[in-house]
Amino acid sequence: MAEPPDPHGLDAQGFIEREGSLARVPPAFRPVVAAARDRLLDAFGARMHSAYLYGSVPRGTARVGRSDLDLLVALREEPTDADRDAARVLGAALDEEFRQIDGAGTLLFGRGRLLSDLETYDLGWFVACLCTPLLGEDLAAHLPRYRPDSLLARETNGDLALFLPRWRERIAGAGNLEEARRPLVRFMSRHLVRTACTLVMPRWQGWTSDLREMAEVFGAYYPQRAAQLRAAAEYGYEPVGDAAVLRAYLDDLGPWLVEEYARVHGVKAPRPDQPRRTTG
Structure with missing residues (x-):
């Protein structure tokens, strides 16, 4: 297994530092x-x-x-x-x-x-x-200070299952127009890479918002998915209008992340305004 990047993004007490200024x-x-x-x-x-x-x-x-x-x-x-x-x-x-x-x-x-x-x-x-x-x-x-723990992982990205049906609708609405699919690839790539990184965040004990580094962190713990995440990180910066990329997200990477996230961290607490769970 490849070694993840050295943990960073935390202060001396192990809390996540504010990343911008x-x-x-x-x-x-x-x-x-x-x-x-x-x-x-x-x-x-x-x-x-x-x-x-x-x-x-x-x-x-x-x-x-x-x-x-x-x-x-x-x-x-x-x-x-x-x-x-x-x-x-x-x-x-x-x-x-x-x-x-x-x-x-x-x-x-x-x-x-x-x-x-x-x-x-x-x-x-x-x-x-x-x-x-x-x-x-x-x-x-x-607000409190935050550590990169399982509670934070669950409550930030433990609701991917709710997004997949809506993404299917948006993709269907884009039709065969490559220009319409490109922003969807960008948005979905970023969401999936961030979800994958927070899945392993408590094991890594660090924080980053860089998509490429997120993919490297994740890949160190799930080498069988590493290449897929690296590609998604690149599409997050330089999107393509390829329908095959979107299908892979909806039929493979997305459902796998939903199941693995729920197994490791559980499911995010429901919100009053969240969409109903649907299938398909």
């Missing part, structure tokens, strides 16, 4: 971040409790013209349809104006949900460890 934003993306900060205030005003960056931009690994801008907004109340419309308008305007990014998206949640007991080891962990404060009071001050 405004200081790491590459110079080319700083005007985009500044514009996003101003426009979030215009779009949500007093309804907004706080706002965050996440993804490659605050990690300092964004690629000009290839990376998107990822935002999360914590609202004082649960988001409304008007809030979602405002987020879509904001994202479209930023994407059109700034060539540095290839898309912009904003996740919206109520502050109460982000700090709820049910979300402590999912959305709470996401905010505390993977999000970089941009505006307002940092919710991480109200």
